[in-house]
Amino acid sequence: MRRPLTDDSDADVASSREAVRLRDMVSADLPEVMRIERAAFRYPWSELMLRSEMAHEWAHLRIAEKGEEKAPVMLGFIVFWIVCGELHVLNVAVDPDAQHRGVGRALMRAAMDQAKGADVTYATLEVRRTNRAAIRLYESFGFKTTAIRPKYYVENDEDALVMGRAM
Ligand SMILES: CC(C)(COP(=O)(O)OP(=O)(O)OC[C@H]1O[C@@H](n2cnc3c(N)ncnc32)[C@H](O)[C@@H]1OP(=O)(O)O)[C@@H](O)C(=O)NCCC(=O)NCCS
Structure with missing residues (x-):
């Protein structure tokens, strides 16, 4: 996930353990997105x-949800850029109550699929060195550590792993 510098179409994705629906994020989603952001991260992004x-x-923000379309339950979201032939994943978060059911995988799959359809040749991201769950998720998509940025996350001086893969 990128260190913060400052403060469509619908698709059904069947993951291994939870059937989720993906759609673009809209402004009205922000309160629920922020609830998940705050629940998932010790140092959350701001709404701003x-x-x-x-x-x-160039930014794409996608929501994963389940349930009836009239009463959906938000499970998580992903934020990524597709720019200059590169995919950059900035943020992915799943509601702690919905983790370990394939939602993070479905969100990453959506980003990778969209990148493949947009002539992207390389994918990259940063992740906290201690974030084992996220590192394992990215490794399962073929990402490898290419560099370490010491004390990249200023809130607690944590190193970032830079991970990347050719597309
Ligand atoms: C990282 C995160 C998005 C994964 O979402 P999830 O829906 O729980 O993940 P999934 O169920 O789709 O699991 C996909 C893969 O991720 C890895 N993974 C997920 N949770 C894991 C854990 N607790 N420990 C180790 N690996 C884990 C595994 O490789 C897993 O594949 P497997 O089930 O075949 O073993 C979620 O844990 C989260 O929101 N964490 C807090 C926010 C965060 O750190 N985001 C990443 C910022 S860079």
């Missing part, structure tokens, strides 16, 4: 940061 990502034409 999410809003600023929504304003970038």
Whole structure:
């Protein structure tokens, strides 16, 4: 996930353990997205940061949800850029109550599939060195550690692993 610098179409994805529906994030989702962000991260993004990502034409923000379309339950979300032939994953978070059921995998799969359809040649991301669950998730998509950025996360001086893979 990128260190913060400042403060469509619908698709059904059948993951291994939870059938989730993916769609683009809209402003009305922000309260629920922020609830998940705060529950999932010790150092969460602010709502302003999410809003600023929504304003970038190269940024893609997707929601995973389940349940009836009239009463959906949000499970998680992903934020990624597709720019200059590169996929950059900035943020992925799953509600702690919905983790370990394939939702994170479904969100990453959606980003990878969209990148493949957009002539992307390389994918990259940063992740906290101690974030074992996320590192394992990214490794399962073929990402490998290419560099270490010492004390990249200023909140607790934690190193970042830079991970990447050719597409
Ligand atoms: C990382 C995260 C998005 C994974 O989402 P998830 O829905 O729980 O993950 P999935 O159930 O799709 O699991 C996919 C793979 O991730 C890895 N994984 C997920 N949770 C794991 C854990 N607790 N320990 C080790 N590996 C884990 C495994 O490789 C797993 O594949 P497997 O089930 O075949 O073993 C989720 O744990 C989360 O939201 N964490 C907090 C926010 C965060 O750290 N985001 C990443 C920022 S870089």
